[in-house]
Amino acid sequence: MSVRINLHPNLYQFxxxxxxxxxxxxxxGECVNQLVKRFPRVKSMLFDKSGNLLNYVDIxxxxxxxxxxxxxxxxxxxxxxxxxxxIAGG
Amino acid sequence: MLTKxxxxxxxxxxxIRGFGPEGQEKxxxxxxxxxxxxxxGSAAATYLTAVGVGMLxxxxxxxxxxxxxxxQVLHWQEDIGKGKGDSAARKLGKLNPEVxxxxxxxxxxxxxxxxxxxGFDLIVDAMDNxxxxxxxxxxxxxxxxxxxxxxxxxxxGRALTVIPGETxxxxxxxxxxxxxxxxxxxxxTPAVIGCIQATEVIKYIVxxxxxxxxxxxxxxxxxxxxxxxxxxxxxxxxxxxxLARGKK
Numbered sequence: 001m002s003v004r005i006n007l008h009p010n011l012y013q014f015x016x017x018x019x020x021x022x023x024x025x026x027x028x029g030e031c032v033n034q035l036v037k038r039f040p041r042v043k044s045m046l047f048d049k050s051g052n053l054l055n056y057v058d059i060x061x062x063x064x065x066x067x068x069x070x071x072x073x074x075x076x077x078x079x080x081x082x083x084x085x086x087i088a089g090g
Numbered sequence: 091m092l093t094k095x096x097x098x099x100x101x102x103x104x105x106i107r108g109f110g111p112e113g114q115e116k117x118x119x120x121x122x123x124x125x126x127x128x129x130x131g132s133a134a135a136t137y138l139t140a141v142g143v144g145m146l147x148x149x150x151x152x153x154x155x156x157x158x159x160x161x162q163v164l165h166w167q168e169d170i171g172k173g174k175g176d177s178a179a180r181k182l183g184k185l186n187p188e189v190x191x192x193x194x195x196x197x198x199x200x201x202x203x204x205x206x207x208x209g210f211d212l213i214v215d216a217m218d219n220x221x222x223x224x225x226x227x228x229x230x231x232x233x234x235x236x237x238x239x240x241x242x243x244x245x246x247g248r249a250l251t252v253i254p255g256e257t258x259x260x261x262x263x264x265x266x267x268x269x270x271x272x273x274x275x276x277x278x279t280p281a282v283i284g285c286i287q288a289t290e291v292i293k294y295i296v297x298x299x300x301x302x303x304x305x306x307x308x309x310x311x312x313x314x315x316x317x318x319x320x321x322x323x324x325x326x327x328x329x330x331x332x333l334a335r336g337k338k
Contacts, residue, residue, distance in 0.1 A: 006317075008246075009245065009246055009310065009312055019313060055265075056267050056269060060319045063317075063320055064320050065319065065320070065322070067265075082317060082319070084308060084319075086264055087242065087243035087246060087247075087248065088219055088241050088243075088268075088269045088273070089218055089241060089242045089243045089273035090128045090130045090217050090218035090219075090240070090241065090280065
């Protein structure tokens, strides 16, 4: 069971420049936990000190938003997760 | 009616299927409000001027700084210290004297926004901060004015078109999140996104193609990829949801 996580460019510095990470899991949360286990420095970019997803992180599964219960969203073999960060520059 | 000069100037776009002289006349009648004359605003305003919209109002309160010049291509070395709106209007007027360009040197606030956008058909969101973007979105939805959103960071950009009452709005997507601090950016990124915003504006006015509605387009210049995410209207959105509509 493999799920691909497409990372936001701001995370590359914490993943040895890996753009896509393949993980296993039944939910978005399980997949993200695997990502964090492999690349621990990603954690502070995605979660606050209480372990809640930061409000500027947006997660999409197969192109659809997983908000509001992002981490509980079920995933299956072959799914694509995109972790994006809200941006505001002009 | 288009003049002989206009038919000459716009010859190549009038040739496009679905465009024609009728499309050009629609552009000529259009009044476009551009919020921000920075990186996004420079690109969007340049191409909306070149395409021949009737009127552009560009609102920006900032002065040109040296650190703007890597991306805000309507401002040049000689403009450092000058108002961005005036600096932009001066260049655009030389590019296409057929377009009425108006620069307003004001900060967009809740107190002046209704007056600033009054009489305008479309709003281009070329701001650099989320609170003002939300303000533009709120007024766009309330006044039923289409909003053309763009944002950039580094080599990344995103764009979205909002048709009030029909499609997901900016608040539906960003939920009121705000961000602080100076953002990194390379000039080509707002050029790409500003041109996408201008493309959407042109399509909307002329009435051709499919708009970037209910879809968030994310451009990743580092890997040269475009991704698209589906968006839905949030029924509880404080700007466009049922409650918000009930308040009007």
